[in-house]
Amino acid sequence: MPRPIQARIDLSALERNLQVARRAGSARIMAVIKANAYGHGLLRAAEALNAAEGFALLDIRDAICLRDAGFSQTILLLEGFFTPDDLPLVAEYDLACVIHNQQQIDMLEAYPSRGSLEVWFKVGSGMNRLGFAPDKVPAALERLKAHPAVRDITLMTHFAHADEATGVAAQLDVFNTLAPYRMARSLANSAALLRYPATHADWVRPGIMLYGASPFAEVSAQQLGLQPVMTLQSRIIAVQELRAGENIGYGGLFRTEAPTRVGVVACGYADGYPRHAPTGTPVLVEGQRTRILGRISMDMLSVDLSTLPAADVGSHVTLWGEGLPVEQVAHAAGTISYELLCALAERVPIVTV
Numbered sequence: 001m002p003r004p005i006q007a008r009i010d011l012s013a014l015e016r017n018l019q020v021a022r023r024a025g026s027a028r029i030m031a032v033i034k035a036n037a038y039g040h041g042l043l044r045a046a047e048a049l050n051a052a053e054g055f056a057l058l059d060i061r062d063a064i065c066l067r068d069a070g071f072s073q074t075i076l077l078l079e080g081f082f083t084p085d086d087l088p089l090v091a092e093y094d095l096a097c098v099i100h101n102q103q104q105i106d107m108l109e110a111y112p113s114r115g116s117l118e119v120w121f122k123v124g125s126g127m128n129r130l131g132f133a134p135d136k137v138p139a140a141l142e143r144l145k146a147h148p149a150v151r152d153i154t155l156m157t158h159f160a161h162a163d164e165a166t167g168v169a170a171q172l173d174v175f176n177t178l179a180p181y182r183m184a185r186s187l188a189n190s191a192a193l194l195r196y197p198a199t200h201a202d203w204v205r206p207g208i209m210l211y212g213a214s215p216f217a218e219v220s221a222q223q224l225g226l227q228p229v230m231t232l233q234s235r236i237i238a239v240q241e242l243r244a245g246e247n248i249g250y251g252g253l254f255r256t257e258a259p260t261r262v263g264v265v266a267c268g269y270a271d272g273y274p275r276h277a278p279t280g281t282p283v284l285v286e287g288q289r290t291r292i293l294g295r296i297s298m299d300m301l302s303v304d305l306s307t308l309p310a311a312d313v314g315s316h317v318t319l320w321g322e323g324l325p326v327e328q329v330a331h332a333a334g335t336i337s338y339e340l341l342c343a344l345a346e347r348v349p350i351v352t353v
């Protein structure tokens with residue numbers, strides 16, 4: 001029998017979360033499926049999100065894999081191409097490319113093709129990561145417009161604070177200085193899509209909300225009408241009956257103050273569970289909420305069964321997902337849901353429902 005851990009992927013939840021994005025406005029949807037669809041599996045996620053008008057990802061091999069699987073939507077490379085060698089493949093597979101620096105335009109100009117390339121021109125509106133500073137936009141756009149292979153240009157930017165109180169106003173003001181350019185536009189990630197209709201424009205680019213997690217610290221996924229897609233499940237494989245004053249796990253980080261029943265769960269950091277999750281991180285045993293005790297090991301973690309006398313070897317454990325929002329586990333571990341979902345290890349078997 002295989003180890004009892006598995007990640008259950010609810011494909012209908014993906015479809016329903018896409019509908020939540022759809023209901024928020026009339027923009028076309030560029031579903032962000034980078035990082036193996038935030039850990040959910042590239043092709044299975046794309047199939048469930050097939051109603052989206054486009055898919056955004058990073059790796060050209062993933063883009064080719066989508067085309068080979070028959071997806072005819074716009075496929076956007078979010079970091080564009082990296083070397084001139086990528087360009088024949090970009091053309092062959094009709095991939096849209098983010099252009100975010102001068103070097104990419106240089107490569108494009110040196111490329112002999114007269115093919116047709118869809119460009120998403122990235123404007124740096126304040127995040128200072130990728131994109132042309134506003135004063136560099138006119139010259140760069142002129143070069144692109146003059147290129148015989150460029151058939152279509154969409155202006156895009158990305159927000160640094162759409163999920164926080166700071167909001168999008170300052171970046172939106174910068175981006176809106178480009179209003180005289182009559183081109184399609186794309187600005188919104190999940191947080192902007194849900195909170196700022198003024199950012200919807202022609203294309204929205206939701207990621208995390210499609211996977212059923214809230215982009216906001218203070219609003220739950222449930223309040224947003226989102227359903228968890230990934231549920232990480234395992235079972236208890238051993239029970240320890242400890243006296244007061246005994247240590248648990250590596251480093252003895254947790255010391256019992258009273259007699260304590262401890263369940264050992266087949267899930268560790270090599271499965272993608274965060275090693276830095278502290279004592280107190282929530283976990284479900286047979287649907288009942290309890291807590292992690294002590295340090296997370298490579299293959300196991302310990303949970304408090306003191307209030308769960310019926311729990312025993314074989315009891316079902318939910319690490320996150322249905323009944324336990326991944327955001328809550330991430331918050332306890334000092335990180336964000338994105339990191340936990342993306343970190344799901346390859347060794348964890350996936351079952352789809």
Ligand SMILES: Cc1ncc(COP(=O)(O)O)c(C=O)c1O
Pocket residue numbers: 032078158188189190191205206207208209215
């Ligand atoms: C350029 C771009 N657009 C959209 C997204 C989707 O963001 P989110 O997952 O917060 O919706 C990302 C994710 O980081 C991104 O890098």
